[in-house]
Amino acid sequence: MSTSTTGPDRTARTARRPVQAAPRGVPQSPLEESGRGTRWVVAIVVVVAMLWTLVPLLWMLLSSFKNSADVTAATPQFLFTPVLDNYRNLFTGANNLWPYIWHSVLAAGISAVLAVCLGALAGYGLARTQMRGKKHLAFWIISTRMAPIAAIVVPLFLIFRGLGLIDSIPGLVLAYLSFNLPFAIWLMSAFFAEVPPSLEESALVAGCTRWQAFRTVILPLTKSGLVTTFVLCLVFAWNDYAFAVVFSGPNSQTLPIAASQLVTQTGIDWGQLTAIGTIVVIPMMLAGLAVRRWLVTGLTLGAVTGE
């Protein structure tokens, strides 16, 4: 009996006790105290990283609008009259930039599209197949991406020469694909693994074939993965110099090759070089911004209970 009477009393006393706020200025918890210091360190690191990335780009962009005297001036010119001479010179004359841009667009675009299509199919298979040694297979696929380009350039060159693919867009596409496809398979496989298998099972029960389930249910859910993979493959191929310098020729030279041709033994045309650099960087920066939007999108939210 005594237990039952003291119980409610104790509860009542606890309920009446006033809740005291922590004194102003005193940290609420050790975690919060350490959090402030950490925040400052993070802020400093972010500012340094941002300057490290943006200053060269800004220097390149500004230099591309300077005349040759301002570009090569011993004292950096921050105030100058912007001119379009460097860009005009790139697109006029016998050796203008248009063919290089076209080759870059074709080689990078086609290889990225193929990498995404084939990578999605293979990645789906890899994510869903239950077989012995699956992890080893997945590692083997990605390990082919780990080899330095120099290690595979010579054997590829011999194969391409035998197949007549040197100095051709298909040759460049194939070269980029050899490097991008393992990456695309690996990345897409990770995205497919995130999709609950019950979604495609539900589609199969609803009357879909395996292909229909993949197309109508799984692919739309991995849209962010497809876009991310496409842009990353595109950036790699667009920026590539090593493959292009070995496999391309007059009929297939890309933008990085055009940039390299401005560095000659008699001198460097800094104005045109920075203008090409700007032309190369801007489309990829825009693509990067697009990836940023998709990367953070969790399309599978709400797919299963509790999410």
Next chain:
Amino acid sequence: MSRVLYDEATRIYPGSTQPAVDALDLDIADGEFLVLVGPSGCGKSTSLRMLAGLERVDGGRIAIGDRDVTHLPPRDRDIAMVFQNYALYPHMSVADNMGFALRVMKVSKDERDRRVLEAARLLDLEEFLDRKPKALSGGQRQRVAMGRAIVREPQVFLMDEPLSNLDAKLRVQTRTQIADLQHRLGVTTVYVTHDQVEAMTMGDRVAVLKDGILQQVDTPLGLYQHPANVFVAGFIGSPSMNLGEYRVEGDEVVFGGARVRLTRETLKALKEEGSDRVILGFRPEDVTMVGDGDQDDATFLVTATVVEELGSDAFLYGQYADTTDPRLLEQTVIARVDPNAPPAKGDRVRLRIVPGKGRLFSASTGLCLPA
């Protein structure tokens, strides 16, 4: 609507020698609500997935109606399935989710819209048709999953623990709704759950599985009153049946200071088995509290360690008091007692099994012995 037949259906997972489902024989009548129940890993979900065509059948066959569907792909089986996680398509609206199967079947848009709206009305989902699944609560998502199955108008509904993600109150409410809906639609339904209360309250019949083997299939009351073996006896019922292995002396079983006379049939079965031990089981509600004046050989003393007062019921959890046998002292005896005058913790109460309510099982095979 169709009859479903499992004929020695077997599934052995690659790399395993033990079948996940071992020669399952089940005949589910047209329009029946059959519940597959059992502990985790007993093969109940595998059995359901075999029927759905999502799991290969390694032996035996499965038929829906007159068709042998053993090796047919899921899309050709004319079934609808509600998954444990609902498996709603997050990129589609509720209406598109519900009408997805009809779109795949190339049903006209008008007909599709009509059937979706009809199901939405039935499930009180009309106002959510344009929403995406992530904007719904757990209970609403569950109803959408049900709606997706209903719209299809299939021959068989398959449900794989569809209530396990709901909170306790909603689960009780929804299980009544599902049972009612199934009754109204009259579609043959196979329902998987690990919750024996869900099984007992929803199914026309309940099939109990353990280690891939069907233990018993019967009506809920049949399973409760006439369990075929010790496993079913212990699994069905909450609180579970009191079970203990005791010595047989002469024509009586001796436990906790009590002696209960065995019938001639039981003794004959024990003699054939050559055993002097038997498993005795009794439900918590099949004992009565007796006063000291009514003490006889068939009564036993229990010390109450916990008393659960639930309002409408009260359950005593205790230990045999009148014994020194360490095995008996470890056993917990559960008894339903008068909720208006329950004993206190620490009290010693005298109990008696209601005559004819004790269940006896073979100590070697676990099977029910004739009473």
